[in-house]
């Protein structure tokens with residue numbers, strides 16, 4: 067297929083993000099601290115600052131019963147569902163439909179006092195990857211979101227401070243085949259979700275405010291998003 071202008075960046079970043087997501091917390095080196103836990107969901111962060119700005123990398127691992135990796139990535143990638151689960155979203159525009167697996171978004175997020183309001187422009191790419199660890203296992207699905215420029219929407223022109231982010235959602239489906247060879251139902255599947263994100267908040271925001279936002283918002287986001295996918299898929303056929 068004809069390559070589009072972002073393809074080299076996307077291909078390089080997807081491979082890099084997938085490799086990092088597949089590393090466990092242990093071999094990611096030290097420095098990861100568990101900051102939130104809720105059942106199967108574990109959230110880690112590393113305290114990092116660039117030019118005095120908090121850019122704490124975040125890594126969340128969650129295991130959810132009854133949904134597949136394709137379903138999780140489908141509801142995360144597709145713009146038509148985003149207002150249903152992204153609570154901090156004020157406005158979302160699809161700036162470009164590059165291909166059926168690559169979109170460019172402009173999003174403004176609700177202002178979080180006392181920081182000024184933020185916006186973000188990013189490409190978003192969904193991809194199925196062969197499961198090279200377990201050849202006949204279900205494929206791995208991933209969505210990578212990465213900030214990009216938009217000449218029509220230059221940074222820091224209006225009221226919003228432009229943030230810069232790299233996000234990788236990586237989903238590994240697990241099937242526990244029923245003993246009696248019965249057809250596979252939602253009770254026989256689960257999904258291991260790894261969500262990695264690095265957000266540079268752009269202009270200055272108090273470290274204490276940023277860390278409080280992330281500590282409150284990330285666990286809420288992942289719980290709300292996975293509950294949304296469970297609810298959207300419960301009466302639908304499995305998507306592998």
Ligand SMILES: CCCCCc1ccc(-c2ccc(S(=O)(=O)CCO)cc2)cc1/C=C\c1ccccn1
Pocket residue numbers: 152154173175178181182184186211229231233263265267271275276279280283284287
């Ligand atoms: C002072 C506040 C600065 C932070 C504001 C902010 C920045 C970025 C983002 C954000 C988080 C996840 C994505 S995504 O994973 O690509 C999914 C598509 O929306 C895109 C944007 C949000 C928020 C604001 C709140 C906030 C922070 C975490 C988690 C959730 N909300």
